[in-house]
Amino acid sequence: MPLLMIVRFWLSMLSWVILGASAYLLWTWYQGEEVLRPDGLLATAREDWRLWTGLGLLAWSFLGGFIVRPFLAKPDRKPLEARRGDGEVIDGARGAKLYVEQIGPKDAPCLVLTHGWGLDSTIWAYAKRELSQTFRVVVWDLPGMGRSRAGPDGVHLSAFAEDLRRVIDYTGARKVVVAGHSIGGMTIQTLARDNPAFFNDRIAGTVLINTTHTNPLKTMILSGLVQALRPLIILQLRLTAWLEPLAFVGAWQSYLNGMAHIGNRLGFGPHVTHSQLNYVTLLATRNSQRAQALGNLSMIHWDATGALKGVDAPVLVLGGKGDIVTKPEASRTIAATTPNAGLEIVEEVNHMGFVERSEAYNRAIAAFAAVVLKSPSTPKATTELPQRHPVTV
Numbered sequence: 001m002p003l004l005m006i007v008r009f010w011l012s013m014l015s016w017v018i019l020g021a022s023a024y025l026l027w028t029w030y031q032g033e034e035v036l037r038p039d040g041l042l043a044t045a046r047e048d049w050r051l052w053t054g055l056g057l058l059a060w061s062f063l064g065g066f067i068v069r070p071f072l073a074k075p076d077r078k079p080l081e082a083r084r085g086d087g088e089v090i091d092g093a094r095g096a097k098l099y100v101e102q103i104g105p106k107d108a109p110c111l112v113l114t115h116g117w118g119l120d121s122t123i124w125a126y127a128k129r130e131l132s133q134t135f136r137v138v139v140w141d142l143p144g145m146g147r148s149r150a151g152p153d154g155v156h157l158s159a160f161a162e163d164l165r166r167v168i169d170y171t172g173a174r175k176v177v178v179a180g181h182s183i184g185g186m187t188i189q190t191l192a193r194d195n196p197a198f199f200n201d202r203i204a205g206t207v208l209i210n211t212t213h214t215n216p217l218k219t220m221i222l223s224g225l226v227q228a229l230r231p232l233i234i235l236q237l238r239l240t241a242w243l244e245p246l247a248f249v250g251a252w253q254s255y256l257n258g259m260a261h262i263g264n265r266l267g268f269g270p271h272v273t274h275s276q277l278n279y280v281t282l283l284a285t286r287n288s289q290r291a292q293a294l295g296n297l298s299m300i301h302w303d304a305t306g307a308l309k310g311v312d313a314p315v316l317v318l319g320g321k322g323d324i325v326t327k328p329e330a331s332r333t334i335a336a337t338t339p340n341a342g343l344e345i346v347e348e349v350n351h352m353g354f355v356e357r358s359e360a361y362n363r364a365i366a367a368f369a370a371v372v373l374k375s376p377s378t379p380k381a382t383t384e385l386p387q388r389h390p391v392t393v
Contacts, residue, residue: 004325015061072261161188204373217230
């Protein structure tokens with residue numbers, strides 16, 4: 001989502017400033033200053049504070065993360081152990097190559113999970129472990145992320161929606177439940193908007209997780225200020241895409257000095273652990289900075305408000321009460337404009353709630369999927385769907 005990438009960009013700029021200050025201090029220490037000694041000869045005088053301050057800033061530039069990270073999150077009780085399974089690459093839309101994994105019994109009801117931007121399918125580690133006991137869980141990397149590659153047509157939501165259709169076809173299931181976090185939820189809504197016939201034919205139910213229905217600049221905190229700065233944000237994203245090698249180096253430096261962790265911490269609530277914060281930051285660092293910038297540009301020019309109005313199958317909207325990236329008002333709007341929707345607002349979570357409070361989210365997804373996949377031919381069974389109420393965890 002644009003908010004986190006904007007914050008990481010400026011913290012990356014601060015990282016360059018720290019590194020530049022280190023180089024300046026070390027160089028001026030080495031150069032010294034010529035002074036006249038009592039015996040009349042010239043000598044080079046060096047100020048030791050420049051040496052030690054320069055070395056300290058240099059060390060911070062590459063090792064600061066070891067100091068910062070312990071203060072940003074809680075110790076792990078259930079570490080996020082993200083591992084690849086046995087996946088394969090399939091053809092996506094418009095020349096894309098999509099990495100797909102399947103976990104769980106092959107004859108079980110099928111869930112298709114789509115991750116958020118800057119991440120990849122390994123972020124579903126908790127969901128794969130917990131939901132695959134009952135369901136066949138299919139996860140995939142969005143083009144440009146993880147092991148998937150974008151086609152020559154670029155990185156944008158309309159293409160992602162076509163790719164999601166390819167993944168659904170790949171499952172071979174007559175009906176599936178689709179779940180998407182952040183841009184994953186936007187991808188699902190784009191598919192419903194662009195191809196409603198396919199959506200009504202193949203989707204038994206939809207779960208939208210901490211997502212929005214329109215340009216996310218409009219549904220984040222300080223939206224008025226951010227929209228006023230929209231031209232500068234677009235320029236920043238385009239510069240990131242054009243100067244990818246520099247952005248790549250800056251992203252890794254920010255990861256090493258802890259600035260990137262500080263930026264990503266803004267997307268979590270009070271329950272985030274060390275492994276969760278570090279892994280999300282690692283994914284946002286090692287995934288293509290160019291692809292992330294292009295995806296964020298696509299989001300800024302996107303709108304699918306009311307896309308689910310004509311959807312027959314039930315929809316469950318999961319929002320986070322403390323979400324600053326896609327505020328809970330966005331979840332409420334989606335639910336209010338969708339005829340057969342249930343809304344749950346999870347307490348004490350931010351944008352990455354499905355990671356830090358995975359039990360609550362996975363429990364809601366499993367209960368919803370069990371209902372709609374049991375009787376996909378009767379999607380109007382709203383009496384069995386979750387009602388609109390907050391969930392306290």
